[in-house]
Amino acid sequence: MINIAIVDDHEMFIEGLVLVLSQVDNFNVVATFSSGDEFLSSIESLTIDIVLMDINMTGKSGIETTKICKVKKPEVRIIAVTMFVEDSYYMQMINAGAHGFILKKAGKFELTQAINEVYKGGNYFSQEILKKMAFKAISKKEDDPDQLSSREVEVLQLICKGMSTKEISERLFLSTKTVEVHRSNILKKTNQKNVAQLVIWALKHNYCSL
Incomplete structure (x- = not known):
């Protein structure tokens, strides 16, 4: 059983997400939270494997919440959830400790795949988000790496x-x-x-x- 928490400040989105996840046999939504602060105040008492974390929230952002979550419970794996393909937040979220990204418009199959991949220790990135990060994000020039075997x-x-x-x-x-x-x-x-x-x-x- 994969224990999941949802952190998002849109009530209707949370309700829809809970409905979808409840249809998957090995998924168990442990708790939902409408803010990062609310989630962090309860984190010590939660038994969770995966957190679906909204990036843009009122109050503490998903980036800040992820950083603190990874300090308090480093074993918890976080999938960032976002409405828009916004370049500026992705690397910040990765640096904070996110293991994957998925758009809110994703369907049940992709959501299930993302959760299962991240739970197994892998990473999951929406193709649309990957393209943005790989080809449009502004980054500093990198030195050539040592030769890979x-x-x-x-x-x-x-x-x-x-x-x-x-x-x-x-x-x-x-x-x-x-x-x-x-x-x-x-x-x-x-x-x-x-x-x-x-x-x-x-x-x-x-x-x-x-």
Whole structure:
């Protein structure tokens, strides 16, 4: 069972989301919150795996709420939910600790896929959002990374497909520890802080495609 919390300041959206999620057998909506402050005040008593977090909320933003949530409960995985494709918030949300992005207009299938992928330890990005981040976001010029080995390229490409460490180890017949070492080395060589940033970097440098 995947325990889910929803943080959004639009009541009608929350009601619709709860209705959709209740139709999926292994999803359990534990609680809903209309603000970041309300969510954070209850976080210690919650048993949750996934948080669907609105980015733009009155009061504390989804970015601020995500940062604090990851400090208080680092094991909780967060999927950012947004109405618009807005470039300016995405990297901030990634840096705050989000594991995925999905648009509010997404259908039940995509929402289910996003939650399952992130729950398994992977990442999920709406294709529309990925295109925005990869090709239109303004970023500083990056130095060329140290040469990636052929094995690291294989691991990187599977990471870009949203695979978890366990799934990559099974695909490449490697131990999970070896995959984690490769993942760590790739992050160091590319100078990226987390897997979400790494996916964007890989798209920009043609290691994977949409």
